């Protein structure tokens with residue numbers, strides 16, 4: 001099976017046909033850097049990391065760009081409030097974002113373009129839109145004229161007249177049509193601004209992605225991704241800009257891939273409901289790999305429900321994988337040559353069906369625990385290892401996984417080791433009552449022990 005992706009533009013699953021199989025282009029809208037990202041942002045980034053990894057298995061070169069929106073009114077407001085330059089705010093949160101991505105185990109994109117480093121490209125794209133009759137200047141602003149584009153609304157499946165009828169906001173004086181959107185806006189002295197043919201100003205939000213795509217990836221890209229909350233207006237407007245700024249016959253992006261949102265215990269995550277989860281707070285509470293597994297466990301086009309149950313299930317899968325890692329160190333593995341042929345990978349090729357792919361992984365662990373001969377175990381372990389490496393999970397030392405999940409008031413590793421040593425001595429002295437008492441005491445304090453040929457192994461139980 002080859003790769004199939006759901007394309008938001010057609011509303012259907014489609015076989016993926018690259019423009020150039022030797023150079024795949026993937027663009028994903030990144031964060032506006034003025035605060036820490038939430039769990040839902042982490043989900044989106046991890047879904048596209050998975051797609052990137054899969055594309056890298058299939059094609060020799062994948063150029064993956066994810067931008068930083070580093071000029072925006074929310075950033076300006078934060079800088080003003082704190083009395084600092086916008087670069088102080090953006091520098092801090094770009095670093096925080098990179099740290100969060102590393103903690104989640106996501107790969108670095110090939111390119112991380114920033115809006116402020118592409119002002120010339122943005123001005124070039126805006127100028128092209130004016131020259132071609134798709135944009136106009138008005139009161140220091142430049143606006144995209146949605147009426148000039150006959151199929152505006154095709155990505156979000158909206159009709160301009162319905163949108164106008166539904167718009168309740170007062171129409172700004174500089175707009176010809178209420179749906180026209182800003183490409184460039186004027187800046188006063190207290191706001192970041194750049195010289196342009198339309199005076200000192202700054203870009204609107206949508207134009208940066210189009211300009212950076214044209215600058216780095218090409219006129220038409222293979223895949224454009226982001227959260228489903230970006231379909232309108234951001235991606236609709238990007239599509240309008242990208243289709244109208246040049247004469248190219250191809251589209252702006254051939255496949256539009258959108259991930260659904262993340263709910264918390266069955267409710268929409270929002271600050272007003274008090275259930276807003278900052279990603280790094282969750283990463284401080286739970287092992288990073290657990291968060292990664294949980295974020296990938298639902299199908300990317302379904303709303304995912306973050307819950308205690310999900311955390312429990314994710315821990316249980318990782319416990320299985322680490323049990324195999326810890327208890328089968330004597331079983332030699334070999335490298336899986338054709339990863340993409342594995343049933344696990346085949347599930348991912350079908351529009352990133354992670355629930356089915358994780359079910360395959362779970363079943364492989366079942367088979368491993370049931371297997372009786374070492375050659376069968378070796379084959380299963382090789383397959384499981386290949387999957388874990390691909391997903392970038394179960395990469396820790398097994399003992400660190402089992403022993404490293406202690407809460408602050410839990411028994412320390414040193415105390416556990418000391419009791420295990422005492423138990424060993426007790427057994428040597430045939431004091432079995434004391435040995436059993438130590439086992440009981442450890443169990444009461446959340447530690448399970450297992451005697452093996454290699455010695456006594458221990459793990460914390462959740």
Ligand SMILES: [Zn+2]
Pocket residue numbers: 028029030209234238
């Ligand atoms: Zn974008």
